[in-house]
Amino acid sequence: xxxxxxxxxxxxxxxxxxxxxxxxxxxxxxxxxxxxxxxxxxxxxxxxxxxxxxxxxxxxxxxxxxxxxxxxxxxxxxxxxxxxxxxxxxxxxxxxxxxxxxxxxxxxxxxxxxxxxxxxxxxxx
Numbered sequence: 001x002x003x004x005x006x007x008x009x010x011x012x013x014x015x016x017x018x019x020x021x022x023x024x025x026x027x028x029x030x031x032x033x034x035x036x037x038x039x040x041x042x043x044x045x046x047x048x049x050x051x052x053x054x055x056x057x058x059x060x061x062x063x064x065x066x067x068x069x070x071x072x073x074x075x076x077x078x079x080x081x082x083x084x085x086x087x088x089x090x091x092x093x094x095x096x097x098x099x100x101x102x103x104x105x106x107x108x109x110x111x112x113x114x115x116x117x118x119x120x121x122x123x124x125x
Contacts, residue, residue, distance in 0.1 A: 005077065008066065022051050041106055045119035052099040057064055059092030 025047050063085040070081020104118055 003079065015092060037072060042119050045103055045106060048102065049119060052095050056092045056095030056099060059088050063088035063092065
């Protein structure tokens with residue numbers, strides 16, 4: 001049976017690289033934007049929504065796997081796995097909240113009307 005602690009350390013190490021890649025992708029979207037701030041925010045919003053959808057689902061699935069693996073281990077590992085699974089589930093829920101709320105916040109700050117695509121900011125007349 002695989003040690004849950006070593007698996008979680010590997011997941012944390014991979015997660016650090018994925019977070020860094022996500023931040024770099026957002027900066028690339030802003031750098032290659034057209035001459036308006038709306039274009040940069042549109043690119044950032046599209047990148048964030050595409051990554052957050054996958055990331056939030058992955059966090060929930062990994063939380064379930066870690067919790068299940070922890071239940072078949074000893075008492076100390078079970079307690080650690082429960083804490084990690086709770087933290088991962090919380091991260092997934094926060095990811096979903098960001099996925100849903102950020103386009104509305106950006107559009108209200110910009111004074112834009114949001115159409116069918118939440119990341120398509122067209123200025124209100």
